Amino acid sequence: MKRYLAIIVLLLSLGSGSAHAENIDCANASSxxxxxxxxxxxxxxxxxTLNAAYEAALASINGRDLEKPYDAKSFEAALRASQRAWLAYRDxxxxxxxxxxxxxxSGTTSAxxxxMTEKTMQRxxxxxERYGEH
Incomplete structure (x- = not known):
């Protein structure tokens, strides 16, 4: 599948593909x-958007006055581990x-x-919600 995505990106980045990409109406995409x-x-x-929310969550943690064993460093490590596990699950x-x-x-890539988009939006x-930005 990665190879398929790479081919699509390559085709769209070529001269006529790039021009075509600019003209794609995603509301009416058909091919x-x-x-x-x-x-x-x-x-x-x-x-x-997820990356921005994740960075905001990390900043929120680092801005808290916490005591060991639940200090900011441990909290941040736990969030990072959770995010890595979540990414592995999503993928x-x-x-x-x-x-x-x-x-x-032929529908595999879009599916x-x-x-991935749906799960990313949920995350x-x-x-x-958990770290203060609503």
Whole structure:
């Protein structure tokens, strides 16, 4: 699947592909390449928002006056471990399991990216709710 995404990105980055990418109306995407391009665009936006929420959560932790063994350093380490585990879960579920469900058919990439976008948005909401940004 990574190879498939790389091919799409390569095709879209080529001269005519780049011009075509600028003209893709994601509300009316119809070809597999267009649908995958839009799904990737949605995921990238969700991932950017997640990264900002994660950084805000870390800042929130570091701004707290906490005592051992629940001090800011331990709290931050726990959040980092949790985020790494969450990323592994998301990727295993959305990249590996979804690919199995789709038997690597033409909809696999958009289904995988849709799964990743949905889970990423859910994690962003969770971090914002737990660490003060609503």
């Amino acid at each position: 597999t390449v267009e649908i995958n391009f839009c799904a990737e665009k949605d995921f990238q936006a969700a991932d950017k 295993a579920d959305c990249k590996d399991l979804v690919a199995q469900e789709w038997s690597a058919g 995988s990216l849709g799964c 962003t909401k969770e971090l914002k």
